[in-house]
Amino acid sequence: MSDLTRMTAVQLAAAIAGGEASATEVAEAHLDRIAEVDDRVHAFLHVDAEGARAAAREVDERRSAGEPLGPLAGVPVGVKDIVATRGVPTTAGSKILEGWRPPYDATIVERMRAAGLVILGKTNLDEFAMGSSTEYSAYGPSYNPWDLTRIPGGSGGGSAAALAAYEAPLTVGTDTGGSIRQPGAVTGTVGAKPTYGGTSRYGLVAFSSSLDTPGPCARTVEDAALLHSVLAGHDPRDSTSIPQPVPDVVGAARRGATGDLSGVRLGLVREFSGEGAEPGVMAAFRDGLDALTKLGAEVVEVSCPHFQYALPAYYLIAPSECSSNLARFDGVRYGLRVGDDGVKALEEVMSLTREAGFGPEVKRRVIIGTYALSSGYYDAYYGQAQKVRTLITRDFTAAFEQVDVLVSPTTPFVAFPLGSRTSDPYQMYLADLFTIPTNLYGGPAISVPCGLSEGLPVGFQVMAPTLADDRMYRVAAALESAVGTLTPGELS
Amino acid sequence: MTVTLPPYEDVLARYEPVIGLETHVELGTRTKMFCGCPIDFGGQPNTRICPVCLGLPGSLPVANRAAIEATIRIGLALNCTIAPWSRFARKNYFYPDMPKNYQISQYDEPLCVDGWLDVEVEGSLVRVEIERVHLEEDTGKTQHVGGATGRIHGATESLVDYNRAGIPLVEIVTKPVPGTGALAPIVARAYVTELRDVIRSLGVSDVRMEQGSLRCDVNTSLSRPGEEWGTRTETKNVNSLRSVERAVRTEMIRQASVLDAGGKIKQETRHFSEETGDTRPGRSKETATDYRYFPEPDLAPLAPDLEWVASLKAALPELPRVHRKRLQADWGLSDLDMQSVLNAGAVELIEETVAAGASPEGARKWWLGELARRANESGIELVEVGATPAQVAELQRLVDEGKLNDKLARAVLEGVIAGEGSPTEIMTARGLGVVSDTGALTAAVDEAIAANPDVAAKIREGKVAAAGALIGAVMKTTRGQADAKTVRDLIIARLS
Numbered sequence: 001m002s003d004l005t006r007m008t009a010v011q012l013a014a015a016i017a018g019g020e021a022s023a024t025e026v027a028e029a030h031l032d033r034i035a036e037v038d039d040r041v042h043a044f045l046h047v048d049a050e051g052a053r054a055a056a057r058e059v060d061e062r063r064s065a066g067e068p069l070g071p072l073a074g075v076p077v078g079v080k081d082i083v084a085t086r087g088v089p090t091t092a093g094s095k096i097l098e099g100w101r102p103p104y105d106a107t108i109v110e111r112m113r114a115a116g117l118v119i120l121g122k123t124n125l126d127e128f129a130m131g132s133s134t135e136y137s138a139y140g141p142s143y144n145p146w147d148l149t150r151i152p153g154g155s156g157g158g159s160a161a162a163l164a165a166y167e168a169p170l171t172v173g174t175d176t177g178g179s180i181r182q183p184g185a186v187t188g189t190v191g192a193k194p195t196y197g198g199t200s201r202y203g204l205v206a207f208s209s210s211l212d213t214p215g216p217c218a219r220t221v222e223d224a225a226l227l228h229s230v231l232a233g234h235d236p237r238d239s240t241s242i243p244q245p246v247p248d249v250v251g252a253a254r255r256g257a258t259g260d261l262s263g264v265r266l267g268l269v270r271e272f273s274g275e276g277a278e279p280g281v282m283a284a285f286r287d288g289l290d291a292l293t294k295l296g297a298e299v300v301e302v303s304c305p306h307f308q309y310a311l312p313a314y315y316l317i318a319p320s321e322c323s324s325n326l327a328r329f330d331g332v333r334y335g336l337r338v339g340d341d342g343v344k345a346l347e348e349v350m351s352l353t354r355e356a357g358f359g360p361e362v363k364r365r366v367i368i369g370t371y372a373l374s375s376g377y378y379d380a381y382y383g384q385a386q387k388v389r390t391l392i393t394r395d396f397t398a399a400f401e402q403v404d405v406l407v408s409p410t411t412p413f414v415a416f417p418l419g420s421r422t423s424d425p426y427q428m429y430l431a432d433l434f435t436i437p438t439n440l441y442g443g444p445a446i447s448v449p450c451g452l453s454e455g456l457p458v459g460f461q462v463m464a465p466t467l468a469d470d471r472m473y474r475v476a477a478a479l480e481s482a483v484g485t486l487t488p489g490e491l492s
Numbered sequence: 493m494t495v496t497l498p499p500y501e502d503v504l505a506r507y508e509p510v511i512g513l514e515t516h517v518e519l520g521t522r523t524k525m526f527c528g529c530p531i532d533f534g535g536q537p538n539t540r541i542c543p544v545c546l547g548l549p550g551s552l553p554v555a556n557r558a559a560i561e562a563t564i565r566i567g568l569a570l571n572c573t574i575a576p577w578s579r580f581a582r583k584n585y586f587y588p589d590m591p592k593n594y595q596i597s598q599y600d601e602p603l604c605v606d607g608w609l610d611v612e613v614e615g616s617l618v619r620v621e622i623e624r625v626h627l628e629e630d631t632g633k634t635q636h637v638g639g640a641t642g643r644i645h646g647a648t649e650s651l652v653d654y655n656r657a658g659i660p661l662v663e664i665v666t667k668p669v670p671g672t673g674a675l676a677p678i679v680a681r682a683y684v685t686e687l688r689d690v691i692r693s694l695g696v697s698d699v700r701m702e703q704g705s706l707r708c709d710v711n712t713s714l715s716r717p718g719e720e721w722g723t724r725t726e727t728k729n730v731n732s733l734r735s736v737e738r739a740v741r742t743e744m745i746r747q748a749s750v751l752d753a754g755g756k757i758k759q760e761t762r763h764f765s766e767e768t769g770d771t772r773p774g775r776s777k778e779t780a781t782d783y784r785y786f787p788e789p790d791l792a793p794l795a796p797d798l799e800w801v802a803s804l805k806a807a808l809p810e811l812p813r814v815h816r817k818r819l820q821a822d823w824g825l826s827d828l829d830m831q832s833v834l835n836a837g838a839v840e841l842i843e844e845t846v847a848a849g850a851s852p853e854g855a856r857k858w859w860l861g862e863l864a865r866r867a868n869e870s871g872i873e874l875v876e877v878g879a880t881p882a883q884v885a886e887l888q889r890l891v892d893e894g895k896l897n898d899k900l901a902r903a904v905l906e907g908v909i910a911g912e913g914s915p916t917e918i919m920t921a922r923g924l925g926v927v928s929d930t931g932a933l934t935a936a937v938d939e940a941i942a943a944n945p946d947v948a949a950k951i952r953e954g955k956v957a958a959a960g961a962l963i964g965a966v967m968k969t970t971r972g973q974a975d976a977k978t979v980r981d982l983i984i985a986r987l988s
Contacts, residue, residue, distance in 0.1 A: 084550040097549065104543050106550060205549040209789035238552050239791050321789055324584050327593035328547050332652070346588060346650070373584070373784035382786060 004029035005166040009075045009223040012169060016059065016074035023063075023074030027056035027118050030076045034120065034167045040491055042142045043152075043162035045081045046089045047121035052076065055118040062116070071250075072226055073116030078162045078171040081122035082129055083214065084203040085109055088119075092205040093127040093137040093155075096329045096336045096357030106203020107235045108172065108214050115230045120168055124158030127359045128326065129179050129207045131155050132431035135422050136361040143418075144187060146456055146488040150415040153183030153431075159217045160187040164488055170227050171217040176208050177314055178411070178435025180215050181447035185410035185459020188449045188486035190224045190476070191217045193435075195466045196442035197242040199228075200235030206325040208318035209240075211439045219485060221448060221477040225253035228469070244467060252470035256477030262296030264475065267403030271307045272434055277412040280453025285409040288450030288460040291482035292407075292475065300403050304395035309388045310437040311429060316372050316385035317440070322362075323369030329357065364425065389440045396441045400465045405475055408434045410447040410459030434461060444469040448476040449486045457486050496749070500674075500741060503714070503748040509676040510721050511740055512711035513620075515664045515687060518630060518704070519562050520697045525629045525660035526553030526596065537653035545658035547591030552790050555580070559627060559660035560603070561804065562696035564796060566662055567604025567625045568805045569690050577795050578603045580627075580788040585781060589632035589652050597628035597663075599785040603794065609690070611682040612813065613675055615827065620683050621667040632657040662697075668711075668721070676712075676744065681737040684708055688733075689812035701732050708736055710764075712743040714751060722747070723757040727771050729764045739764045743771050819843060823852040836864050837874050844881035845888075854888035855881075862902055866909065878909040887915040899972055900924045927973045930982060933966070936974070937982045940965040951987045959983050 004012065004026050015021040031049050038044050059074040079085060082092045084102035086109075091097045105113070112119065126136040134142045134157030144152040145164040152161035159171035160183030173180035175193035184191025192215045199214045206212060216227035232246040266289070277285075293299060331337035331353030332346075339352035358366070372381035399406055411431050421427040438445040443466045450460035460479060464472040523530060527544035543551040564574055581599035607622035633656050638648025664687065672679045688699045688706055699706040713724035725747070727739045742764075747757055761774040810818075816839060820830045823842075833839055838859040845855035859874065863884070867877045887905060890896040896904060896919065907918035919925050927933060940962045941948045950958040959980055966979045 084548075090549070092549070100549070102543075102548065102550065104548070104551075202552050203550040206790075237554060239554050240789075320786065324582050324594050324784070324786070327584060327586065328549070328591065330586065330588075330593060332588045333546065333591065334548070342648075347586070350586060370784065373786055375782045375784070378784075378786070 005033045005169075007169065008220050009072060009169045009218060009226060010220070012075050013072050016063070017069055019063075023056035023059035023116075023118060024053065026074055027052045027076055027120070030120055030168060033165075037165050037491055038167060040143060040148060041145060041161050041165045041167065042140060043123055043158045043165060043167055044078065044121045045091060045093070045124050045137075045139055045158065048085075048088050048119060049121075051088060052118050052120050055113070055116075059116045059118065070115040070230075072170070072230060074118060075170060076118045076120045076168050077112060077227070078120050078123045078159060078168040079109065079112075080125055080156050080159050080171070080173050082125055082174055082205045082207075083109060083172060084205070085119065085122065089122065090205065091122075091139070092129070093125040093139065094329075094357065094359070094362070095138045096353070097205075097334075098336060100335050102203075104203065107200035107237060108231045109203060111230055111233070112172075117170070117230065123156070123162055123171055125179075126155035126157070127362050128205065128322070129155040129174055129176055129212075130322070130361045130365055132178070132182055132428050133416075133418070133421065134158060135418065136359055138359055141418060144415045145491055146188065146415065148491065150417050150456070151186070153186040153411075153415065155179040156183045156191070156217065160184055160189050160191065163187065163189045163217060163219050165491065169219065170223060172214060172227070172231070173217045174204055174207075174212055174214045175435075175439065176211045176213070176318060177439050178432040180217060181435050181445060181459065181461060182411045182431055184217060184447040185449075185461075186415035186457060188457030188488065189217060189219055190221055190446065190448050190480075191215070192224050192228055192446040192469075192472070193438065193444060194228060194232055194469055195242070195444045196439075197238075197240050198246065198444070198467075198469060199231045200233075200238045200241050202235055202237040206321075208321040209325060210321060211314075211318060213439070221446075221473060221480045222250070222253045222257065224446070225249040225473050225477075228473075232469075242467070247468065247470035249470050249473045253473040253477040256474035257481050259295050259478055259481045261292060261475065261478050264297045264405075265403040266292060266297050266299050266475070267302040267399050267406040268299055269307065269399075269406055269408050270301050270303045271305070272408040276430065276433055277409050278414065278453065281409050281411075281413060281458050284451035284453050284458035285460060288479055288483065289407065291450075292479055295478050295482060297475070297478075302399045302402055302406070304392075304399055304406075304437070306388065306391040306395050307437045310392055310440055311433060313385040313388035313392070314432075314436045314440060315368070315429065316381050317389065319365040319369030320372045320382045320385075321369070323366045323373065326358075326362065326366055329354065331357075361425070392437055392440045393442070396437070396443060396463075396465070404464075405471055406463040407475075408461045408463070410434060410461040414453050414456035414458060438463050442466055444472055446472045446476045448479050450479060450483055452486070497745050498748050498752060500745060503744050504674045506716065507714040507744075507748055507751070508670070508673065508717055509740070509744050510668045510670045510713045510715070510724070511672070511676050511680050512668045512724070513666045513680060513683060514709040514711070514726075515684065516707040517566075517662045517664065517691055517697050517699060518706075519559050519660040519662060520705075521556055521558045521562065521660055523556060524658035525556050525559055525627070526658055529658065531659055535655055537651070537655060540655045541657070545591065546654055553596060553788075555791055555794070556660060560794060560796070562660075562694070563603050563625060563627045563662050564801060565694050565696060565804055565808065566664070566691060567607065568801070569694055569808055569811065570604070570607040570609050570622045570625060570664070572604035572607030572622060572625055574604055574796055574801050575602065576798075577601070577793055579793045580791045581785045582788050584784040587631070588650070589634045589654075589657070591632065591654060591657055595628060595631065596788055596791070598626035602626035603796075609683065609686060610813065611679065611686040613679055613682050618672065618675075618679055618682070620669055620679070623665045623667045625662060625664050628661050628663060630656050630659040630661045670721070677737040677740040680710060680740045681733050684736050685733055686812065693809050693812050693815070704731075707731075710736060710739050710743070712740055712747065713757070714744060714747045722751075723759050725757065725760055725762050725771075727762045727764050728774070731766065735764055735766060738769050739771065742769055746771065823856070832860060836860055838864070841874060841881055845884045848882045848885035850885040850888040851892075854892070855884065858884045858888065858905075862905060878911070879905065883908050883915060890915055890919065894975065895919065895925055897926055897972075897975070900926065923973075925973065926975045927970055930978065933970070933974055933979060933982055936966045936969050937962070937979065937986060939969065941983070941986060948987055951983065956984065
């Protein structure tokens with residue numbers, strides 16, 4: 001058996017089902033790899049070795065009992081630490097939740113357990129998923145396996161770095177403004193944001209409720225599609241969950257891998273062609289576009305005039321919702337409590353707790369959001385941003401009357417050096433320039449590697465209409481078949 | 493400082509009141525508003541909770557359809573328009589009994605708007621207009637322990653019970669009610685009474701003010717005739733119908749004394765005291781609270797199906813006021829008699845007693861007589877007096893059958909109230925039944941004749957009216973248990 005950590009989820013599942021490797025061996029190989037490299041990568045905030053071993057043993061027992069196994073049974077997975085896992089620490093990357101062990105599993109965690117996936121542990125993220133580099137994690141940043149002096153993207157940098165460092169074949173992320181796709185792009189991995197409501201939010205520590213979407217991260221498109229089909233589906237505990245059946249994303253990925261895209265129309269967003277993106281990123285993106293054209297796709301330039309307002313609208317809507325969602329962290333019921341000396345007033349204890357428990361980016365957004373929702377400013381900020389959101393949705397709807405999917409670079413720049421953008425929030429926000437419109441619209445989008453720039457991975461984004469998640473998998477798989485997967489060198 | 497309060501009549505000579513009422517009703521749904529936790533009054537603290545009603549990170553609300561239905565039915569019964577499209581909103585403020593530090597409520601898009609409720613006050617109808625009826629979640633309860641008063645000052649610890657958190661709460665807000673003059677306190681009480689009866693008739697809440705399933709905030713303002721409406725105060729902690737009336741009255745008097753002295757009314761929340769009957773200012777807020785309302789992104793908008801609403805409307809029960817008119821006719825009562833039944837809060841009790849087999853006269857006699865007297869003496873509501881309609885009906889049946897006379901029946905009732913069992917059981921156990929067995933009575937009659945030879949002689953001479961003295965003597969020896977008519981017959985038979 002070759003190195004189990006280098007195999008795809010599809011290969012691992014086949015090996016386990018065929019008896020060539022046990023789920024326990026697969027889990028141990030990944031736990032060993034984590035022990036070997038994670039002090040340098042810091043992809044994990046918590047490794048649940050015991051839980052992983054128990055889950056793997058159960059899969060092995062089921063297999064030896066002759067029970068049918070699902071397509072990902074026994075495959076290890078890392079879960080972004082903003083997703084509630086019963087009895088396992090869930091910090092959201094924040095000091096304010098240090099030590100909190102949820103008494104319940106998120107729906108997507110329940111689904112993964114039921115599918116026989118083996119949860120290795122919880123991956124690092126920017127605090128409450130606010131950031132594009134993991135540098136806002138209260139527990140220190142993760143490092144990009146392509147270059148350990150550079151960021152692995154964010155907020156789900158831990159999930160992406162774990163894949164690129166072969167610590168896990170699959171991870172789960174959440175995407176509010178690009179937190180699955182941008183880390184995928186800068187680590188040379190695949191990250192998919194499903195249609196909003198396609199995957200349940202029940203058990204996701206809420207950042208921005210109308211945008212948060214959990215989704216799969218993997219090293220191949222087919223692996224991502226397989227995990228997607230486990231995560232997705234209607235959940236009665238999430239009122240924004242959609243009741244429609246999950247599109248056949250696995251079938252679409254396999255069809256795309258055959259390399260035939262004849263008849264598929266790709267929309268090139270005029271507003272995204274060039275400005276703001278590094279030349280090397282644009283060059284790799286165009287190479288990807290050429291590759292797709294060779295497979296039979298047609299490229300049509302489309303205009304989405306309101307995309308330019310997406311970033312400012314997002315930075316009103318997301319902070320507004322977060323200012324309300326994060327109000328519950330007050331030291332009264334769980335998590336950190338500071339200043340409770342029996343003398344101080346309750347308000348003071350709440351205030352000291354929040355002062356000590358929240359990091360700078362979280363505070364910035366809570367304050368922005370509180371301001372934007374306040375009486376007299378609501379219409380000018382939150383209300384106006386919601387109108388922009390409607391206009392952006394109309395841009396998408398109009399564009400999808402002309403084309404099947406929209407394409408763009410995933411993020412304007414390759415992995416940047418740690419510390420290079422933390423002093424200027426706006427420079428950090430620009431990382432999500434191309435990913436945010438999709439979140440405001442609610443449709444699905446995927447990032448797939450399309451080449452290198454200065455030796456670092458570049459991501460290619462495919463955006464599809466809501467509920468047409470299968471379409472983006474088909475195009476992404478076709479691109480992957482043309483340019484191949486990217487493999488970083490040894491960790492340095 | 494002693495403030496001289498003007499007499500109520502003086503207040504009305506100079507000022508006109510405007511009142512308004514905000515009523516919260518806890519719905520009696522099986523489960524909470526946004527989760528599956530059961531709803532029951534009481535229970536050990538923090539036993540009816542789950543990740544959702546505790547607001548744990550990651551949990552999400554799912555709206556309770558039964559609560560939405562109940563709210564729509566309340567709206568329909570109050571003649572409201574049911575909004576074709578409505579939304580939940582978040583009301584953001586920090587308070588430890590609120591698990592998420594925001595309350596899921598409704599803001600500018602409530603479920604029901606623009607209705608009215610007609611209430612009867614001193615024989616005429618007053619129309620109270622309803623501004624809105626909306627649905628929200630209740631908060632938990634904070635308990636301050638370690639201090640002498642149970643209040644936050646001096647307490648060593650504050651404990652929070654989240655059993656109540658997430659119970660569906662319907663808020664019913666009236667428009668300002670002007671022009672009621674001296675009747676303002678009575679109108680306020682009549683409105684809350686009528687609202688309570690309407691909601692009870694819908695079967696969606698037990699509307700018990702003493703248990704907090706119906707809570708009322710009373711807004712009061714005064715203005716001089718012809719001038720703009722004055723600044724209003726909001727009085728909370730009004731926990732009984734009687735208190736509603738008292739709160740409006742005392743607040744009118746208090747405001748008048750402030751205005752008389754040239755002062756200004758502060759817009760504030762005040763707390764009513766059941767003990768003293770006056771209102772005290774609540775904790776003053778230096779700045780107005782900004783609740784930062786915005787549409788709840790975790791819940792889909794509500795768009796009630798028109799056919800569903802129409803079917804709910806068609807199935808509404810008879811309104812209490814209409815129902816009462818019908819009862820009055822059935823029972824053959826004058827307006828005055830019906831009014832005293834209403835004032836005693838005895839309509840349903842009499843109705844149930846009649847349903848259990850008693851005649852309307854019999855039922856009314858007990859509830860407005862002996863039982864009302866006992867309730868008054870103990871300062872409790874008639875419903876709390878300790879006798880059920882079924883028991884009263886049984887008691888009356890025993891009287892009708894001649895097994896009890898009035899005096900014995902009152903003794904049996906005492907046993908019923910003491911919880912000794914059913915009237916029949918008590919009658920047997922205490923040996924209170926009427927004695928009409930002639931064998932047992934003959935001895936007593938003979939004894940009475942022997943003891944009163946003069947009286948006996950008169951009766952022998954045909955002066956039958958004199959028998960009363962002998963009957964009294966027999967009753968005395970039988971401790972009132974003899975049937976008077978039987979005794980009389982026996983005496984006359986013996987002496988003729």
